[in-house]
Amino acid sequence: MSKPKVVVLGAGYAGLVATRRLTQKLSADEAEIVLINKHNYHYESTWLHEVAAGTINPNQARFMLTDAVNPKRVRLIYDTVTEVNRDEQRVILDNSEVSYDYLVFALGFVSNTFGIPGMDEHAFAITDIDSSRHIAEHIEYQFAQYSTDENKNDDQLTILVGGGGFTGIEFVGELADKVPELCQKYDIDRSKARIINVEAAPSILPVFDDDLVSYAKKALEDRGVEFRIGAPIKECTEEGFIVGDDKELIKAGTVVWTGGVTGNPVLAKSGYELFKGKVNVGPDLRPEGEENVFIVGDCSWTLDQETGRPYPPTGQLATQEGAQVAENISALIRNQPIQDFVYSNKGTVASLGLSDGIGNVLNGNKLRGKSAAAMKKVVDDRSLFLVGGPKVLLKKGKFRPF
Numbered sequence: 001m002s003k004p005k006v007v008v009l010g011a012g013y014a015g016l017v018a019t020r021r022l023t024q025k026l027s028a029d030e031a032e033i034v035l036i037n038k039h040n041y042h043y044e045s046t047w048l049h050e051v052a053a054g055t056i057n058p059n060q061a062r063f064m065l066t067d068a069v070n071p072k073r074v075r076l077i078y079d080t081v082t083e084v085n086r087d088e089q090r091v092i093l094d095n096s097e098v099s100y101d102y103l104v105f106a107l108g109f110v111s112n113t114f115g116i117p118g119m120d121e122h123a124f125a126i127t128d129i130d131s132s133r134h135i136a137e138h139i140e141y142q143f144a145q146y147s148t149d150e151n152k153n154d155d156q157l158t159i160l161v162g163g164g165g166f167t168g169i170e171f172v173g174e175l176a177d178k179v180p181e182l183c184q185k186y187d188i189d190r191s192k193a194r195i196i197n198v199e200a201a202p203s204i205l206p207v208f209d210d211d212l213v214s215y216a217k218k219a220l221e222d223r224g225v226e227f228r229i230g231a232p233i234k235e236c237t238e239e240g241f242i243v244g245d246d247k248e249l250i251k252a253g254t255v256v257w258t259g260g261v262t263g264n265p266v267l268a269k270s271g272y273e274l275f276k277g278k279v280n281v282g283p284d285l286r287p288e289g290e291e292n293v294f295i296v297g298d299c300s301w302t303l304d305q306e307t308g309r310p311y312p313p314t315g316q317l318a319t320q321e322g323a324q325v326a327e328n329i330s331a332l333i334r335n336q337p338i339q340d341f342v343y344s345n346k347g348t349v350a351s352l353g354l355s356d357g358i359g360n361v362l363n364g365n366k367l368r369g370k371s372a373a374a375m376k377k378v379v380d381d382r383s384l385f386l387v388g389g390p391k392v393l394l395k396k397g398k399f400r401p402f
């Protein structure tokens, strides 16, 4: 009898952890493992705000898949998934097709602009290495061009960031580090360059308590970030955002949308019923009616049995789900019972640039300032270790003092 074929879609947190664990759990005789990803590298999505601001080199935030998985044990396919034909158990790629016995759907997130007119057309989004690098290059180009322009327009130096959630705030924190550097490099008066964060809700950073939010806001304001809170963006144009009921136009040379993400559109193309862009999965991470498919990370909603609400999508959740899926697929292949997923919350830390941050860590302890920034580096390095292993951690880890 031929070996069962396990196909993993996406080499992000969930997909890569699942693949690595599958190779540890199952022998080569027990299963064939296939990992399909758009690129030949994994990137740390949780570091993309740094790439987008230009505070780290894009290569630090990515590593080759062959550094993390053995290509003799895992068949690596670098191609784009367009659809899954669930009836025929086939994955359709841009350049070929692959059949499966077990499928892990881990294709991550895409930007969601909630239908705000002009946002898709005129704003950048932080979604992968290329889109993030493009933002950093665009910002630097604005500063370089301004410095040589005879008819200077200060709006060119304004960076407008839509969304005051985790990504938006971590991004403006990096910009607060980067902008003074750019001003110095291009001999520009720092007061001419503005960083403006626009948020529709009454507060930024909804995942943190008020005292930590106040700390973050003040720390960023002290470093030159301006906030427009409770200010819904009505439209995005070539010039900037149109904000609030009085339709004020805030002009900028760089406009970035960080206000929302949703599940990969391949889910819809594959015929899944979606709830806010993702698939509801059961406690064992399988969608209803499919015994051999697991949907994880930012592609699914997993219910917290205690609160009855879905867990917020995070790298931490995706990593843990990836590990559980490997356990469950191994169990299925060995005709053993599978286990429900149990989330272990290790806390949440947000960076505010290289040397500042806020965090809720274990036992309700709160961190702010340098201790939070140090903890954030520990979290980032731990993630690298879990996803890529010790060799990757040594190559790409954040060991730089601050």
Ligand code: FAD
Pocket (backbone or CB within 6 Å): 009, 010, 011, 012, 013, 014, 015, 036, 037, 038, 039, 042, 043, 045, 046, 047, 048, 049, 079, 080, 081, 082, 106, 107, 108, 109, 126, 127, 128, 166, 167, 170, 264, 266, 296, 297, 298, 299, 313, 314, 315, 316, 317, 318, 349, 350
């Ligand atoms: P991803 O990690 O996004 O991986 C998806 C993979 O699928 C990628 O490799 C992608 O290239 C590949 N792929 C996508 N489409 C296709 C296709 N059609 N064909 C083939 N391959 C494809 N979470 C935290 O826990 N802590 C944080 O501090 C944090 N900070 C964040 C900061 C930023 C700037 C962003 C953007 C997110 C942050 N998050 C954070 C959220 C976290 O990054 C996501 O929840 C996490 O990446 C989801 O993991 P995943 O495995 O589902 O998908």
